[in-house]
Amino acid sequence: MSRIIMKFGGTSVADLKRIKIVAERVKNEVDLGNEVAVVVSAMAGTTDQLVKWVENASPNGASPNSASKDHDKEYDSVVAAGEQITSGLLALTLQNMGVEARSWLGWQVCFKTDGLHSSARIENIDTAKMDAALKAGTVCVMAGFQGVSEEGRITTLGRGGSDTSAVALAAALEADRCDIYTDVEGVYTTDPRIVPAAQKLEKITYEEMLEMASLGAKVLQTRSVAMAMNHKVRVQVLSSFTNKPGTMVVDEDEIVENKVVSGIAYANNEARLTITGVENTPGVASNVFSLLAEGNINVDMIIQNRSLDGKETDITFTVPELDLDKAQKILEEAEHISFRDLFTNKNVVKISVIGVGMRSHAGVAANMFKTLADKGINIQVISTSEIKISVLVDSAYTELAVRSLHTAFGLDAVE
Ligand code: ADP
Ligand code: ASP
Ligand code: MG
Numbered sequence: 122m123s124r125i126i127m128k129f130g131g132t133s134v135a136d137l138k139r140i141k142i143v144a145e146r147v148k149n150e151v152d153l154g155n156e157v158a159v160v161v162s163a164m165a166g167t168t169d170q171l172v173k174w175v176e177n178a179s180p181n182g183a184s185p186n187s188a189s190k191d192h193d194k195e196y197d198s199v200v201a202a203g204e205q206i207t208s209g210l211l212a213l214t215l216q217n218m219g220v221e222a223r224s225w226l227g228w229q230v231c232f233k234t235d236g237l238h239s240s241a242r243i244e245n246i247d248t249a250k251m252d253a254a255l256k257a258g259t260v261c262v263m264a265g266f267q268g269v270s271e272e273g274r275i276t277t278l279g280r281g282g283s284d285t286s287a288v289a290l291a292a293a294l295e296a297d298r299c300d301i302y303t304d305v306e307g308v309y310t311t312d313p314r315i316v317p318a319a320q321k322l323e324k325i326t327y328e329e330m331l332e333m334a335s336l337g338a339k340v341l342q343t344r345s346v347a348m349a350m351n352h353k354v355r356v357q358v359l360s361s362f363t364n365k366p367g368t369m370v371v372d373e374d375e376i377v378e379n380k381v382v383s384g385i386a387y388a389n390n391e392a393r394l395t396i397t398g399v400e401n402t403p404g405v406a407s408n409v410f411s412l413l414a415e416g417n418i419n420v421d422m423i424i425q426n427r428s429l430d431g432k433e434t435d436i437t438f439t440v441p442e443l444d445l446d447k448a449q450k451i452l453e454e455a456e457h458i459s460f461r462d463l464f465t466n467k468n469v470v471k472i473s474v475i476g477v478g479m480r481s482h483a484g485v486a487a488n489m490f491k492t493l494a495d496k497g498i499n500i501q502v503i504s505t506s507e508i509k510i511s512v513l514v515d516s517a518y519t520e521l522a523v524r525s526l527h528t529a530f531g532l533d534a535v536e
Contacts, residue, residue, distance in 0.1 A: 123297040124156040124255065128265065128287035131165035132304040133361035134207045137214075143361060144214040146302075147260060151220055156255040158294060160265040160287040161211055163203020168266075168280070171200045193238035197267075197277045200239075201227070204264035204283065212262045222260040225251065227267035227275070232286070234268035234276045241268055241276035242344075243285070246293040255294070263290060284345035292352035299354050301341065302361035307368030308333070308340055310532040311385040316524050318533040322383065323366075326373045329383050329475055332509045336473040337388030346370070373477060381478035381485060382530040387523055389470040389516055391421060392445040393501060395437040396452060398461025401427060408458055409436060416451050418444045422471070422504040422513060437502055439513060442467055469501065470519045473511040474526060486510050492529040498522055 127150065129143050143159075150157050163171075175196050176182065182192065208224035215222035231247035251261050265283025268276045278285050284301060291299035308330065309319040325333070327350035334343040340358060349356045349370060359367025373379075399405055406425065413420055423438040440448045445465055452463060479485050489510055493500060498521065502513040514522055527533060 122154045122156065124158075124294060125150060126158050126160060126287050126291040126294070126296045126299040128160040128283060128299070128301045129162065129211075129361055130283065130301075130303045131162045131167070133302050134161055134163075134211065135165040137210070139361075140207070140210055140214050143302075144211060144218055144220070146361065147211075147215060148218055148220050151260060156258075158251065158255060158261040158263060158290060158296070159211065160263050160283055160290060161204060161207040162265055162283040164207055167203035167206070168200055171203055172196075175199050190238070194274050197238045197241075198275045201264070201267040201275050201277050204266050208262045208264040212260075215260055215262070220260055221258060222262055223254070225261055225263045227264060227286075228269035228273075230263060230290075232268035232289075234270055234278070236270040236272060236274070236276070238270075238274075238276055240279040241270065243268060243278070243289050243348075246289060248290070248293045252294060279342065279344070281339055281342035282344070284342040285348060288345040288348045288352075288354050288356060291354045291356075292348065297355070299349070299356050300367075301345075301356060301358045303340060303358060304360065304362065305340065306360040306363060306365050307358050308338070308370075308384075310383065311523055311527055312338065312387070315387075315520055316527050318524075318527065320532060320534045322368050324369045324371050324376055325383060326376060326477055327370055328373065328508060329477055330370050332473070332475045332506075333384050333386050336386035336471065336475065336509065336511065337390075338384070338386045341370075379478040380476060380531075381482045382474045382476040382532065383478070384475050385473065385523055385526050385530070385532070386475065387470055387472045387519055389519065390442050391439040391469060391471055391513070392442040393437060393439050393466045393469050393513060394445065394448055394452075395435060395464045396458075396460040396462070397433075397435045397464075399434050399436055400459065401432055401434045405434070405458070406436065408455075409452070412451050412455055412458070413440070413448055416444075416447060418448050418451070422502045422511065424502050439469070439471070439502065468516045469513050470516040470522075471511050471513050472519070472522050472526065473509050474530060475509045477508050479508050479510075488529055489526060492525050493522060496521055496525050 212224040234241035265286035
């Protein structure tokens with residue numbers, strides 16, 4: 122007998138017909154003698170609709186004053202509602218199939234989070250009651266994405282957060298497996314929706330998955346991978362639409378042979394900002410980035426160029442697209458930073474090649490840059506880490522760049 126967590130994403134519970142199929146899958150695991158806790162997302166499209174309603178009800182959104190906190194609390198209270206519906210519907214469907222089941226909301230499981238509404242972090246989970254229910258043979262259907270703050274208010278874990286709910290529950294309940302059911306058959310070498318030649322990976326390391334997720338592959342929420350890595354949760358990503366084995370996320374030593382590049386990710390939610398003619402003296406970069414940090418703006422890629430005479434520099438960096446206007450305003454209004462011009466560009470995409478094999482192989486950057494050059498794609502910014510290389514290019518080239526790199530690194534499926 123195993124204890125397993127099964128998580129179903131939005132498309133897997135999109136309507137009552139799909140919920141019935143999910144319930145049959147859950148029943149199969151129960152019939153095999155397993156203890157099963159299920160984590161569900163909202164029906165596909167529901168969370169987007171809820172977010173729109175909040176935006177329409179409160180067109181100015183969170184303003185940088187104390188009222189913003191009140192806004193965010195109500196935002197969470199509204200957007201968490203989608204998961205409540207699916208947890209109840211799945212529990213009902215299971216009951217009607219003769220399976221003992223009940224729904225659990227975040228606060229009922231005591232999914233304690235901090236008070237950072239709309240992207241709260243899990244602090245503690247009290248699983249005593251659910252543990253007892255599982256031992257008594259009840260299927261526990263938990264609403265993903267939601268928790269409760271110290272203050273007793275509903276919180277949510279950021280978009281895609283049901284993955285994190287599932288992994289956290291798996292860790293807290295010491296589950297043997299955490300199966301993440303979605304609308305593709307596993308983790309692929311790149312998004313299979315834009316590269317039909319993408320291949321499903323049998324295994325991927327936690328580290329690579331963490332990079333893939335944080336660099337744009339939304340198949341798993343980044344935080345869920347970090348949590349799985351820290352708590353050694355065995356995560357499998359698989360389809361709720363087929364009966365094929367998915368992708369296991371594993372430790373590096375479980376992978377016999379590493380490819381140099383395992384995957385390619387893209388993220389088009391960043392924007393570029395350049396300031397030119399900045400005085401080239403110690404402390405200038407510190408001033409710029411301290412101000413942005415104070416404004417709670419996350420800076421990602423950075424390059425700095427020195428003028429020929431060494432007196433001036435240009436600084437280019439990327440920020441989340443949503444924060445671009447705020448970043449621009451901060452710099453324009455800063456009294457102790459002077460620059461000649463400020464340019465912004467939202468039409469950019471960050472494309473990354475990822476692989477733990479890069480640690481021991483030279484030439485990945487050369488191959489990447491040549492492939493892009495051969496297609497006439499100009500690189501605007503570069504950043505690297507031990508196991509990834511990212512470049513910023515014009516977003517019009519997204520598909521061409523991802524497809525060409527996929528071929529260049531030998532990742533295309535063989536027909
Ligand atoms: P769910 O609703 O089940 O949580 P998501 O839409 O959040 O599903 O994530 C699944 C989607 O992730 C897929 O439909 C696919 O388009 C996208 N995706 C992006 N990169 C990858 C990748 N490397 N492998 C698999 N899917 C990917
Ligand atoms: N329903 C939430 C969202 O759409 C959480 C999730 O699906 O993981 O972001
Ligand atoms: Mg998701």
